[in-house]
Amino acid sequence: KAGVTQTPRYLIKTRGQQVTLSCSPISGHRSVSWYQQTPGQGLQFLFEYFSETQRNKGNFPGRFSGRQFSNSRSEMNVSTLELGDSALYLCASSLGPLGTGDSGNTIYFGEGSWLTVV
C-alpha cells in the first residue's frame, strides 16, 4: 500500500513568487492536513481538508491556502513568498477527520517538500 506522496521534494523560489505543493494521501484516506516545520518555530499546523472542505486552519496569514480534490489529493499554495517561508512542508493523511480520536484514525505523514526562498 503506497504511503503519503508529496511533490516536489525540493524546490527553490525567489521572494515574491508563489509556489504550489502537492500531496496524495494513502488510498482511502479522506483527511489531509498540512504542517510547516522550521528550526525556529518547530512544527505548526497549517490547515486540514476533509471531503474537499477546509475544516480547521492554523494561525497563518492568508497567503497560505489550500484545496482538496474529489480524489482526496490536496494542494497547498503560498503566494508572495517571503524568506521566512523557507521550511519543510509536511502533509499528513488519515481515514477520518483529525478530530476522530481512535486508534483506527492514525495520522501518517509524507516525506515533505523542502522549500527554500531566496
Added chain:
Amino acid sequence: AQKITQTQPGMFVQEKEAVTLDCTYDTSDPSYGLFWYKQPSSGEMIFLIYQGSYDQQNATEGRYSLNFQKARKSANLVISASQLGDSAMYFCAMREVNFGNEKLTFGTGTRLTIIP
C-alpha cells in the same frame, strides 16, 4: 501555553540499551490522542505508536512502548534494545478533538543519538 513538552533536547545512548524519551502534555479535554513520530534527517515523519486517552492498556508496537500515566499527563516513549538506525529526531504529538479546533500539536522534539 505549551501543550506538549519534551524536556530532553538531545540524548546519547549506547547501542542495545533501552531508552526513555519524555513527553508531558496539557489538555482539559477528556478525549485526546497521543502520537510518537520519528524523523530522520531525510525529513519524513514516521509513525511509531499511538495512545488514546480512553485506552486501558499502554500501547506497544514491536520495540516501542508507550508509558502512559494519565493522572500525571505523561506519555513517555520507551525504545527497547536500541539500534544505530534509531538515531533521529523524535516528536511527541497530541490530537485535540474539540470540535472546531481539531489539530495535531507537536512538542519540540528530542534528538536521539545511538553510540556503537
